[in-house]
Each structure stands twice: as C-alpha cells, then as structure tokens.
Amino acid sequence: MKISEVSQQTGLSAHTLRYYEKHGLVSASNRSEAGYRFYTELDVRRVQFVKTARNTGFSLDDIQQLLSIRVDKQSHSCxxxxxxxxxxxxxxxxxxxxxxxxxxxxxxxxxxxxxxxxxxxxxxxxxxxxxxxxxxxxx
Amino acid sequence: MKISEVSQQTGLSAHTLRYYEKHGLVSASNRSEAGYRFYTELDVRRVQFVKTARNTGFSLDDIQQLLSIRVDKQSHSCxxxxxxxxxxxxxxxxxxxxxxxxxxxxxxxxxxxxxxxxxxxxxxxxxxxxxxxxxxxxx
DNA sequence: TATAAGCTTAGAGTTAACTCTAAGGTCAAT
DNA sequence: ATTGACCTTAGAGTTAACTCTAAGCTTATA
CATH class of the missing domain: 1.10.1660.10 (Multidrug-efflux Transporter Regulator; Chain: A; Domain 2)
Structure with a gap:
C-alpha cells in the first residue's frame, strides 16, 4: 500500500503520515526500489491505533508510550x-x-x-x- | 509607576507587559529621560482589563477589539x-x-x-x- | 515520448501567547 | 567609584502537531 492509499483509508494526510514516521510513531515496513513507502496491513492498523488514540485526546508522547506497550504487551501491565x-x-x-x-x-x-x-x-x-x-x- | 511595580500589582511579568505593548494592547503613557516606562493609574487599569479579559477566555485579538470599544464607548454599541x-x-x-x-x-x-x-x-x-x-x- | 500525477527529502512556516537572552544603559547605595 | 538591581531593545526560543514548499525522482497513461 502506498502512502496515498493509507492516507485515504485513514483520513490522515500523507504529510501527517510522514510526520508520524519522522517522530517514530509509525513507519512503513517496506520501501520500493525508488524509495516509495509501502505499508503493510499491520502498519495501517498501527496508524489507525494512533488515530484513535489521538481522537481520544492522547498526545503524541502518550501515544509513543502506548505503542511501545502495544508491541510487547507481555512485558507491560494493565x-x-x-x-x-x-x-x-x-x-x-x-x-x-x-x-x-x-x-x-x-x-x-x-x-x-x-x-x-x-x-x-x-x-x-x-x-x-x-x-x-x-x-x-x-x- | 515603573514596570516592575505594575508587574507586582497585576501579577503579569514585565516581559508580558512589554509584549502587550509591542502588540498594541497597553503601553506606558510616559517614559523617563532614560527611556524607562512610566505607567499612569489609567494605564494600570487598562492592564487589569486585559488581564480580566484574558482570564475570561478572550484571545489577545478579541481584547484588541474590546479595548478599542473601551476607549470610545460612545461610538460603539452593546x-x-x-x-x-x-x-x-x-x-x-x-x-x-x-x-x-x-x-x-x-x-x-x-x-x-x-x-x-x-x-x-x-x-x-x-x-x-x-x-x-x-x-x-x-x- | 511526453505529460501529469505521485513520491522523496530537508527544512521552513504556522499558531498563540508568551518567555528568555544578550548586550548594554541607569540608578541607588556604599 | 563600584556594586547590584533594574531598565532598555531586538530578536530568538518554546510548545504541539501539524502543514507546506522546493527541488528533484518515478510511474502510469496517452
């Protein structure tokens, strides 16, 4: 999935998606030869998570923390x-x-x-x- | 009244007072020879007005408008x-x-x-x- | 093959309202 | 005369979360 498709699916702009990547929130798992971002389904879900958390009022800093819990739930407590x-x-x-x-x-x-x-x-x-x-x- | 005194009376920092002046909200009516700001009682009341309006939620832009009404109430309507x-x-x-x-x-x-x-x-x-x-x- | 749409990056701009800094002048007291 | 506190200015920095720009590839379509 290219960035514009993710943008459409999530309602976040491509700019915002790149911004999130730059700030360590969500990056595309793969790149094309030319360097184009390619997002997997899992990547997109992560984007959705960020969006939902944003809508709930969490700051990007909060979300960083939530994401680090998300990727390894075993090692974190409720x-x-x-x-x-x-x-x-x-x-x-x-x-x-x-x-x-x-x-x-x-x-x-x-x-x-x-x-x-x-x-x-x-x-x-x-x-x-x-x-x-x-x-x-x-x- | 020097700026630090106004600062004390109003609880706004001297920095903020200068900032307000730079943005056309409140300036000291007089200056000493050396360029020190001297505020009159009326100046201080104007500062208080700004502060009260700020606490009420008005933006500095709103306050600009309110102040321009305040100085010439006759020419403005409720x-x-x-x-x-x-x-x-x-x-x-x-x-x-x-x-x-x-x-x-x-x-x-x-x-x-x-x-x-x-x-x-x-x-x-x-x-x-x-x-x-x-x-x-x-x- | 040309054109347009889409992608890349680094980096600047936006918003609001401060807040702070640097470099230097002034003033009261010792 | 020398502190030290206070004043001045211009201008930079802060915060959060984008948003946009420029310059230059890439890719799909006609």
Whole structure:
C-alpha cells in the first residue's frame, strides 16, 4: 500500500503520515526500489491505533508510550496503561473545569448586557471586565 | 509607576507587559529621560482589563477589539460587545463538547480495565484503542 | 515520448501567547 | 567609584502537531 492509499483509508494526510514516521510513531515496513513507502496491513492498523488514540485526546508522547506497550504487551501491565489513561483524564478534567468557569462567566456577561444598538457607555460587559477580579485570578 | 511595580500589582511579568505593548494592547503613557516606562493609574487599569479579559477566555485579538470599544464607548454599541462575547462563548462551548466527549471515553476506558499488575495481553484499553472508531472520527 | 500525477527529502512556516537572552544603559547605595 | 538591581531593545526560543514548499525522482497513461 502506498502512502496515498493509507492516507485515504485513514483520513490522515500523507504529510501527517510522514510526520508520524519522522517522530517514530509509525513507519512503513517496506520501501520500493525508488524509495516509495509501502505499508503493510499491520502498519495501517498501527496508524489507525494512533488515530484513535489521538481522537481520544492522547498526545503524541502518550501515544509513543502506548505503542511501545502495544508491541510487547507481555512485558507491560494493565496498570501502566491505566496510569497513562488516568493522567490524561486528569488533564482533561482540569481543562474542562477551566472552560466551564469561562462558560459560566461568559453566560453571565451575556445575560447582563442588553446587546442592543445602544452605545456602549454603560455596557455591563465592559463594566464587568473593568471591575476585574473576574473569577479565578491565577496568581 | 515603573514596570516592575505594575508587574507586582497585576501579577503579569514585565516581559508580558512589554509584549502587550509591542502588540498594541497597553503601553506606558510616559517614559523617563532614560527611556524607562512610566505607567499612569489609567494605564494600570487598562492592564487589569486585559488581564480580566484574558482570564475570561478572550484571545489577545478579541481584547484588541474590546479595548478599542473601551476607549470610545460612545461610538460603539452593546451589540458589538455581545457579538464578541457570543462568539467566544460558542468557541468555548465547542471546545467543551470535545473535551466532554474525551472525558467520557477516558472514563469508559478506565472502567473497562482492571488496572492491575497483570500483563497487558488482554488489556481492554489497548483493545478498545485497537478497535478504532472511537467516538467522533473527525473526517 | 511526453505529460501529469505521485513520491522523496530537508527544512521552513504556522499558531498563540508568551518567555528568555544578550548586550548594554541607569540608578541607588556604599 | 563600584556594586547590584533594574531598565532598555531586538530578536530568538518554546510548545504541539501539524502543514507546506522546493527541488528533484518515478510511474502510469496517452
């Protein structure tokens, strides 16, 4: 399978596939005489794994680790896998909390403002932003 | 007020303050003979505004717009302000949805796996990632 | 055989918002 | 006069994950 075919099958661009190879995630098992990449079915599955993990939120670094477990499951424990997953969940939860706080603030701001064609002299959104002490003042 | 004092009062680094100036957000109204920045109270309030807006989730670009409204509220409508805010809320909501989906996937993965010291040969997290079609397959 | 589509590489560019460095001037205190 | 802390600038580096470009082969088709 040539790179463009893998690209089609996976929905990842050829650029991205090469990028993954350069970063040690997935490489084509074979090359043609001319140097063209040829991917086996197993290669493609590995690509799919990376894609699925990406969609699940894992970083490429996380995925490196997951892949090294994948190629030799015998030598790794479930705990290693859940550790990576747990860590990612914590990150997601943290980000989620931050965004939820922003969401709430933005909703309050929108509720407070008329949003009409009046000039902004007494706009309550501007006033709120001017008042400071938004919510979490990260310092 | 010198830059380090503003830094202390606002919790933003002097580097960041200069960065904001370079990007047209907030500059010191005055300079000493030697070229030292001197901030007025109004300057500092403007810095606070930027900080509050940042904490609320606005990008520096958004803040540029908000600031240009702020300096001449008469010439701008509440609607302009709510438009910016609304747009930001939509972005936040989109990101939130994405993260919630990840959160759910990660939680399911964690529930499915024993997480113990057994080797990963039959790890259900690895299996799930291998099965692909995670949730939203963005293509 | 010519043309176009597709492949290769190294390396630069993108995005956002900082963050840091280097080289040098200034200021207050000793 | 000499520290040492603080200030200045221009410009480079950081992070993550691509994305794109240029220059040059290769391969399939007409």
């Amino acid at each position: 705990q290693e896998v859940t550790d990576i997953t747990q860590k990612k969940l914590l990150q997601v939860n943290a980000k989620l909390a931050e965004l939820q706080s922003m969401q709430q603030t933005l909703e309050l701001l929108l509720e407070s403002c008329c949003g009409g064609p009046e000039n902004a002299t007494h706009c309550s959104i501007m006033e709120a932003l001017d008042a400071g002490r938004s919510k979490e003042d990260k310092n | 609607q302009e302000v709510t438009d910016i805010t609304q747009k930001k809320l939509l972005q936040v909501n989109a990101k939130l949805a994405e993260l919630q989906s990840m959160q759910q996937t990660l939680e399911l993965l964690l529930e499915s796996c024993c997480g113990g010291p057994e080797n990963a040969t039959h790890c259900s997290i690895m299996e799930a990632l291998d099965a692909g079609r995670s949730k939203e397959d963005k293509n």
